[in-house]
Amino acid sequence: MEKSFEPAQIESKWYARWEASGAFRPSGRGEPYCILLPPPNVTGTLHMGHAFQQTVMDMLVRYQRMRGMNTLWQVGTDHAGIATQKIVENQLAVEDKTRHDLGRDAFVERVWQWKEESGSTITHQMRRIGAAADWSRERFTMDEGLSAAVRKVFVEWYRAGLIYRGNRLVNWDPLLGTAVSDLEVNNVERDGHMWSIRYLTTDGAESVVVATTRPETMLGDVAVAVHPEDERYAHLVGKTLKLPLTDREIPVIADDYVDKDFGTGCVKITPAHDFNDYAIGQRHQLPPITIFTLDAKVNDNAPQKYRGLDRYDARKAVLADLEALGLLVETKAHKLQVPVSQRSDAVIEPMLTDQWFVDLTSDTQKDGRPGGRKAITEPALDAVRSGEIKFVPENWATTYTQWLDNIQDWCISRQLWWGHRIPAWYDEAGNIFVGEDEADARAHAGTAPVGALRQDDDVLDTWFSSALWPFSTLGWPADGPVKNERGEIVANWQHDQIFLPSAVLVTGFDIIFFWVARMVMATKYFTGRIPFRKVYINAIVRDAEGQKMSKSKGNTLDPLDLIDGIALEPLVEKSTRSLLIPQVRAKVEKRIRKDYPDGIPAIGTDALRFTFAALASYSRTINFDIKRAEGYKAFCNKLWNAARFVLMNLPEGEIAAPAGAPVTEAERWILTRLKQTLGEVEQHFVSYRFDLLAQALYEFVWNEYCDWFLELSKPALNGDDAAAAASTRHTLLVVLESVLRALHPVIPFITEEVWASVAPKLGLTEGSLMQRPWPRADAIVADDTATAEVEWFKNVLSGVRRIRSEMNISPGKTIPLRLADGDAGDRERAAKFAAQIAFLARTEAPQWIAAGADEPAAAAAVVGTLRVLIPLAGLIDLGAEKARLAKEIARIEVEIRKCEGKLGNASFVANAPAEVVAQERQRIADWNTTLGALREQSRKLG
């Protein structure tokens, strides 16, 4: 083995071997265990969130595979409608073209071409993380099989009356020219104004004042509403107002939606451009008046002079005209919530358009069939409420159920070209024909089409196909094998449905609504099964200061840069490349030069993965600190060197297991600790506490195996007892190999590399660590006696070390050692560990001082009643040692007083559990023993 751990060399060789060996595919043996990869966008590149989430999935998959499960990690990518279409549209823009110049077919063809060339970036990056996924079954949401599932689902829901087409008010993105769902709209607080406008009654005798943040929409007003119990306006209800700037008259209506106490208590009603107003308009049978075109310019329903103006220009014009007429009563600054499209940042305009919806809210249809609430929403709610699906951490179930309780119908049509085209056709009379293809649509129609059929131009919301992921990837709805475009079988529902439900979904809270809930809905409806048993909501990765990572802040980290390292200049270049605003660019560059003056060091995949594991508590954010990752790289190096030590102490060839139990206490102790650690780690896998899991393994490897067992093994290996040496050699090796297996799910590369050297020594014949079983705690025998003895030894050694350190005795200097007092056990143990004490404490052979004999002035450590003495002569400052003893005595006196306080409290003794009282009595006895020995020592020093 090389002298130090070099991740780059190791990682490059193992992944390809694993993948080629077929080790990532389901074994076909054991219980099914499946994890679905949340399919990343084909447009994406791997970011820290992906790397974290995928590390979690990979740990689970590798662990379960080693435990003998029939493991499938189902991967693939998402076509990401808008994002992908935009990339290609941007490319066209460089050529001064739009998608309309190409036409639909040619444009879609070009998007496919882009996908073939660039769409696998992220899946290749996933391999660098070490993801043990079954790439042979990789899917794409727009491949033929998954598209067939989409058509089937659409048609079935439509025929069940659960998908409908309607002219509804939807969130319209005027920049992208498509509807978007409620979820794709963010409400952003912006500084704006509240304008008060006076509307005169038709007879001109009276007026009302309405307040609005969007004065331009008055051109589409159809009423002014007041509260039914508002006495100020009761007499006006039913009268008409003259709508300024237009020649229309609008009624005053009463509706208890209006808040009497807000503003003047009068509200202008614009049903075509406001969701609340739309509902009021419907209640009062007031037909909406659309005043904007699809690109948010004033249309022909408005007076001539405003037509063609952009909505914000129209606002200025309307305000100026109202001002001129003396109808603008007040203008004041106002903070308002503006709906913004997540995809384009454009301000959303509610627009009345024809769209397709999934019914999620009606109880019963007109014909008596169950509505969407009964058929789709409630089963999804029940799956979580009943505990069939469990969230981890569980409080996310509240988020899930509250959203479903208040859900709206899902607008699934998008006015895009890239995506699953809606399987609906229209005849020349506007009748709708739905089917998996045109022939199917005709066959299922009640009436013959009038003239030719034309397919709906729209495509489905990307999340529609994602919702089917748990079963469409397993081959549904086909009956037999499903092939990919290369003719390879990627799924077969007949066999693969054993993987439904999957074991756990690992995903971010931000897509509980977009994806998790919809998967439950669709999977329950179409397969009758839940899609997964658990939903592990992973934390959001932030920077070391807890700030959200964003390109414009310059605090993003590329996981591959952490793995490979990157010099400062290339890092600055890549971080600022996409930033167009010079000030932002300068700020980001400055930050990077400050944060990473030497660039980013290469820490390797294993250390990155271990860091993710160590940070993965139930907390909802994790702050990624490179320093922490560097610490775990040191851990990898520690493991590496421990293995080197073990291997360099072995003779050539295979190491036979000695007959019988391990000879030394140290061996039996480390095996006991290994057993405990493995038991803990198994628990932490069950509870998804990867932080505790990582910590348990870290502590075992570093603080137990390396710090103590390796050290204890040195005198054993070099001592006269051949049996102890042989036994120790074997135990060193066995524990190391178990540790490698236990750590493999977390740090697969280094463990595989080390194992390759270790396995032949144990005569193991598996070709890869992946094929070894995960080590079982219950296969190891615990030995509490040995544990107690090693703890005693550790106390003795620590005592000597503390004296050395505090008395400034050079660590290399061999010093005399005396033992005084103590009991028979101490004598036995001192004899047993004599070689270890002498070697590790660097002392001469310990000598007992007989009771009552003269003692040299000495510094002392106390272990029970045993005093471990280091004679002062020439080594130790008497005054310093007295001070040290006094300090220790004072500390113990405080502890004793605490115990006495408790035990002196009658109600404590009466009410506390007996074992707690007993524990307290034991504690005080132990402290008193130590205190007695310390006082004795103090007296001896005079």
Place this chain on the structure above:
RNA sequence: GGGUGCUUAGCUCAGCGGUAGAGCGUCGCCCUUACAAGGCGGUGGUCGUAGGUUCGAUCCCUACAGCACCCA
């Protein structure tokens, strides 16, 4: 407005009813042939505030303060 979290050592976080812990940082000593990406030893906290429950509260309850996120 409704909801969900968080507040513990300088920093980042575990612990969640019975002696306050880890990593990183910091200080001291040491290049002791597995590892200086290291070894050994130390320093450092009235567990956000105020009440309550309890023999006992960092942990449970209530209120308050601050911070964050989600939904409207």
